[in-house]
Amino acid sequence: AADKIRLIPQDFLAELCEQIIQHLNHKILGVNTAELCQRIQTSGVEINIGDLAKIANILSFLFSTAARNNLSTEELVTTLGSGISTLPKHAVQVIRHVWNEQGKAIAVSEDARNMATVGQFVDMKWKLGVAMSSDTCRSLKYPYVTVTLTVADPSGQITDKSFEMTIPQFKNFFRQFKEMASVLETV
Secondary structure (H helix, E strand, O other): OHHHHOOOOHHHHHHHHHHHHHHHOOOOOOEOHHHHHHHHHHOOOOOOHHHHHHHHHHHHHHHHHHHHOOOOHHHHHHHHHOOOOOOOHHHHHHHHHHHHHHHHHOOOOHHHHHHOOOOEEEEEEEEEEEEOOOOOOOOOOEEEEEEEEEEEOOOOEEEEEEEEEEHHHHHHHHHHHHHHHHHHHHO
């Protein structure tokens, strides 16, 4: 990861660190690494989304561990310097600056630590479609519903999960949502 972090320009790395801190402070649902990766690639840096996601996970772990151990900025920088693979100078400078400015605001309570083991629902989109034909069947006229769920995993990585359902499956899905809504109204 240290090799890949060298590729990321300082301003993009700072933005990534700030988003991670905001996520750890529960101010945003997650870090949109896909959008950030696109912008980094547009600037001429060759990095893939998998590598950027790994870097985001490492930085998230770094900041949450530092918060849990109540590290000062100097203690964090000293700890980073004593690692097996050293980070590039610009990365340490960015981490130092972001931690110094925003790190103390991270509230790591027991509830937050326990909640962090589950992803968080961000958004849901759906569309109705009809399969008209295929190369093996001339006339399908088969309706289906495509659902895309946007989820932030515990590290803050935002991902989309898509699936298709038949109309009966969708009706069952909808019925279960109505049941959840009625239970939530009684709470």
